[in-house]
Amino acid sequence: MTHVFNFSAGPAVLPKEVLLQAASEMLDWHGSGMSVMEMSHRGPEFSSIHRQALDDLRELLDVPANYKILFQQGGGLGQNAIVPLNLAGRRNDPVVDFVHTGSWSGKSIKEAARYARVNVAASSEAEGFARVPARESWKLSQDAAYLHICTNETIDGVEYPDAPEINSDVPIVADMSSHILSRKIDISKYGVIFAGAQKNIGPAGLTLVIVREDLLDYASPQCPSAFNWKTCAEHDSLYNTPPTYSIYIAGLVFAWLKANGGVAAMEQRNIEKARLLYEAFDRDDFYVNRVAPEFRSRMNVPFYLRDESLNQLFLTGAQARGLLQLKGHKSVGGMRASIYNAMPIEGVQALVDYLNEFAGR
Ligand code: PMP
Numbered sequence: 001m002t003h004v005f006n007f008s009a010g011p012a013v014l015p016k017e018v019l020l021q022a023a024s025e026m027l028d029w030h031g032s033g034m035s036v037m038e039m040s041h042r043g044p045e046f047s048s049i050h051r052q053a054l055d056d057l058r059e060l061l062d063v064p065a066n067y068k069i070l071f072q073q074g075g076g077l078g079q080n081a082i083v084p085l086n087l088a089g090r091r092n093d094p095v096v097d098f099v100h101t102g103s104w105s106g107k108s109i110k111e112a113a114r115y116a117r118v119n120v121a122a123s124s125e126a127e128g129f130a131r132v133p134a135r136e137s138w139k140l141s142q143d144a145a146y147l148h149i150c151t152n153e154t155i156d157g158v159e160y161p162d163a164p165e166i167n168s169d170v171p172i173v174a175d176m177s178s179h180i181l182s183r184k185i186d187i188s189k190y191g192v193i194f195a196g197a198q199k200n201i202g203p204a205g206l207t208l209v210i211v212r213e214d215l216l217d218y219a220s221p222q223c224p225s226a227f228n229w230k231t232c233a234e235h236d237s238l239y240n241t242p243p244t245y246s247i248y249i250a251g252l253v254f255a256w257l258k259a260n261g262g263v264a265a266m267e268q269r270n271i272e273k274a275r276l277l278y279e280a281f282d283r284d285d286f287y288v289n290r291v292a293p294e295f296r297s298r299m300n301v302p303f304y305l306r307d308e309s310l311n312q313l314f315l316t317g318a319q320a321r322g323l324l325q326l327k328g329h330k331s332v333g334g335m336r337a338s339i340y341n342a343m344p345i346e347g348v349q350a351l352v353d354y355l356n357e358f359a360g361r
Pocket of ligand 1: 074075104152153154155175176178
């Protein structure tokens with residue numbers, strides 16, 4: 001088999017051990033005679049897979065007892081509508097606060113504006129999304145239904161180092177699609193966390209939602225039942241058919257994480273991987289990363305060649321070395337290396353070696 005390192009932003013690299021296990025269980029899961037894809041979502045086999053995945057995730061993220069974990073569909077963009085449909089009803093004539101730190105929070109703002117008044121409390125757009133705006137500059141509403149942030153901007157490569165302190169009981173909703181499980185987080189600082197699975201969890205099709213129980217009561221009458229968090233919670237995510245195979249693979253990833261030291265060990269590894277990569281950009285001005293150092297993402301590292309006429313040559317050389325999917329998002333150009341949990345340090349080292357070689361160092 002060709003050996004490659006896959007730097008895709010998502011769907012993204014999965015642990016080899018997980019893929020091997022899934023392959024070995026493809027036709028016959030644990031003597032059931034069935035593939036997981038063929039099982040009833042209400043049968044005992046899938047129930048045990050589902051339960052184990054939930055228990056492992058709760059343990060890995062240290063999710064407090066007063067939070068529900070939901071497995072939904074619709075992706076991150078689906079949640080951009082599902083969140084206001086479930087939460088804007090906390091207020092009459094609701095205002096929703098946002099911090100605009102890049103492409104994905106930008107998309108969330110546009111979608112929420114279809115359901116509520118939107119207040120952009122702070123934005124770093126004028127600075128090319130090079131940072132999270134200083135907390136003192138946020139102009140939060142008096143009584144917002146919630147505050148929405150994207151804690152890791154996958155395209156712009158901007159990551160919140162911590163949960164923001166907002167000194168009120170307004171719930172914080174965080175889109176953690178591209179860095180969930182990559183670092184320790186204090187769940188209790190958030191009202192709702194959501195994440196599409198296809199970056200750091202498993203295959204596309206599964207969307208993780210972690211929601212504090214007291215926030216389950218505000219869905220608007222227009223909210224589709226299948227996307228109503230309370231309905232999903234009451235049916236243990238089995239109100240309608242969940243993405244069963246994606247849940248199974250996610251469960252294997254959670255088991256892999258536990259066997260490899262959990263989130264704390266991943267975080268240490270991710271710090272080291274990010275350090276190696278950013279160091280290669282900062283050595284001279286051959287490559288450029290535009291994000292302020294304290295907000296540089298450990299997961300998604302966008303970079304530009306100073307001489308952009310070399311872009312194609314760079315990508316062709318990378319491909320020849322098995323360093324795949326380094327082309328930046330079409331909206332910003334340049335390059336991007338996504339280095340999720342499943343990217344081994346050897347992959348980052350191989351990329352750094354190539355960066356040095358290409359720069360003639
Ligand atoms: N939010 C973030 C931070 C993302 O990175 C993405 C996908 N790249 C999305 C939302 C959209 O997710 P989906 O394609 O699952 O709707």
